[in-house]
Amino acid sequence: MTWVWENWLAQGKLHVLAGAPGQGKTTLALAMAATITAGGLWPDGSRSSLGNVLVWSGEDHYADTLLPRLIAMGADRSRVFFVTGARISGELLTFDPARDLNQLLRAIEKIGGINLLVVDPIVSAVAGDSHKNTEVRRALQPLVDLAAHCNCAALGISHFSKGGQGQDPTQRVVGSVAFSAVARVVMVAAKMRSEDGKDRRILARSKSNIGPDDGGFEYHIEQTEALPGIQASYIAWGDAVAGTARELLTEPDDGASGPSESADKSAQDEAEEFLIELLKDGPSPTKHVETEAKAAGLAWRTxxxxxxxxxxKKRKTEGAWYWSKSNLSNEVVQLVQHSNVGQVGQVDGQHEIKPEDSNILNGESSESSDEMESSDVEFL
Structure with missing residues (x-):
C-alpha cells in the first residue's frame, strides 16, 4: 500500500470525509491539498511527498472561496487545478461527475502527477437515487476505477444525517450505506463539547479497510487575510487524540436522562444557530446554504x-446569490480581479482565472496549452 498521508489517504483508493454543517469539511480537504502541493507536514509530523491536486466543487466558487483558503494554507498554486466545466460537442456545460468522469480521466492524464482528487459533494457522482445501495455502488464504481487508474487518492465530501448522536459515525453519512461501504477510508469531522465545557473540533477515522480505524486530531478553524481585503478560513491542527470515532464524537452528557437541550429549542432557534455557524467563516452561496440546510434536516422556509x-445579507455577485453576515460578498470578486492572483474573466458564462505569471493558479503548462484548449474538461 502506498500512502499520500500514511493511514489516512491511500493512492488509488476512494475516501469519504463527512460531518455536520459548519465543521469545515471543505477547508479540511483543502488543508490536505495544500500540504500535498507544498510538500508540507501532516498533523502527525510526517512530511508529504510533492504532488498535484485536482478539485471539483459544486458548492463553492474557486475564485472567492477555495483559492483564498488555499493561499491561506500555503499551497503551491502551480500544483492546484480546478475543474470549471465540461465541453461537450463544442458547448461548455457545468461539470457533472455522474456524466463526465471519462473526460476527467483524460484531463488528469494530461496534467500528470495528480496525488489527490477532491469531489465536493460526492453525492453529485450519483445520477440516480442516492439512498439506494445498488444505484450508489454502480455510480461510484467509475470514481473508484478512476482513482485506481490514476493512482491518486480520491476524496469525496459528504454530510451527516440529522440526529444519531452516539451511533457509529460511519452509519451517519447521509444517503445509502454504500457511500461508506465503497470507500476504503471514512473520515468524520465534528465539533464536540469536552468535559471542561470547551468546544473542540476533531477529525477522526471511523472506518478503514486498509489501516488503523481509530484515532484522530484536534483542529481549529481560524481566519486570516489571504489577499488584501479578503478573509479566508484555514485549518490549525492540534494534538493527536486516541479512541474510536464513536467514542471521540460522543458528547459527555450524550444519553443522559431527561429531555436534551436541543429538544427544547424551536425550529427557528435551530435554524439561527445553523446560520451563525455556517456563515461565520465568510460568505456562502445560496445553493450551498440550501444544501447544508437540507442535510441538517431544516426546512428552507424556516x-x-x-x-x-x-x-x-443577500447579495448577487457575478451572477450568483451569496448569504453573508458582512458586506464582503459584494467585494470578493472585484478584489480578486485586482490581486496578484490573476484576472477573472468570462467564458461562456463560466469564470476562469487567466494567468499572468508563473505563480498564478493555472491548468495549462506552456508545453501543452494547445492540447488543453481542446480538452473535453475545462479546468484551471
Whole structure:
C-alpha cells in the first residue's frame, strides 16, 4: 500500500470525509491539498511527498472561496487545478461527475502527477437515487476505477444525517450505506463539547479497510487575510487524540436522562444557530446554504425566516446569490480581479482565472496549452 498521508489517504483508493454543517469539511480537504502541493507536514509530523491536486466543487466558487483558503494554507498554486466545466460537442456545460468522469480521466492524464482528487459533494457522482445501495455502488464504481487508474487518492465530501448522536459515525453519512461501504477510508469531522465545557473540533477515522480505524486530531478553524481585503478560513491542527470515532464524537452528557437541550429549542432557534455557524467563516452561496440546510434536516422556509431575524445579507455577485453576515460578498470578486492572483474573466458564462505569471493558479503548462484548449474538461 502506498500512502499520500500514511493511514489516512491511500493512492488509488476512494475516501469519504463527512460531518455536520459548519465543521469545515471543505477547508479540511483543502488543508490536505495544500500540504500535498507544498510538500508540507501532516498533523502527525510526517512530511508529504510533492504532488498535484485536482478539485471539483459544486458548492463553492474557486475564485472567492477555495483559492483564498488555499493561499491561506500555503499551497503551491502551480500544483492546484480546478475543474470549471465540461465541453461537450463544442458547448461548455457545468461539470457533472455522474456524466463526465471519462473526460476527467483524460484531463488528469494530461496534467500528470495528480496525488489527490477532491469531489465536493460526492453525492453529485450519483445520477440516480442516492439512498439506494445498488444505484450508489454502480455510480461510484467509475470514481473508484478512476482513482485506481490514476493512482491518486480520491476524496469525496459528504454530510451527516440529522440526529444519531452516539451511533457509529460511519452509519451517519447521509444517503445509502454504500457511500461508506465503497470507500476504503471514512473520515468524520465534528465539533464536540469536552468535559471542561470547551468546544473542540476533531477529525477522526471511523472506518478503514486498509489501516488503523481509530484515532484522530484536534483542529481549529481560524481566519486570516489571504489577499488584501479578503478573509479566508484555514485549518490549525492540534494534538493527536486516541479512541474510536464513536467514542471521540460522543458528547459527555450524550444519553443522559431527561429531555436534551436541543429538544427544547424551536425550529427557528435551530435554524439561527445553523446560520451563525455556517456563515461565520465568510460568505456562502445560496445553493450551498440550501444544501447544508437540507442535510441538517431544516426546512428552507424556516432557514429564510431565521436569516431575516439575524439580518443576513443577500447579495448577487457575478451572477450568483451569496448569504453573508458582512458586506464582503459584494467585494470578493472585484478584489480578486485586482490581486496578484490573476484576472477573472468570462467564458461562456463560466469564470476562469487567466494567468499572468508563473505563480498564478493555472491548468495549462506552456508545453501543452494547445492540447488543453481542446480538452473535453475545462479546468484551471
Amino acid at each position: 432557514v429564510r425566516r431565521a436569516s431575516d431575524t439575524l439580518g443576513v
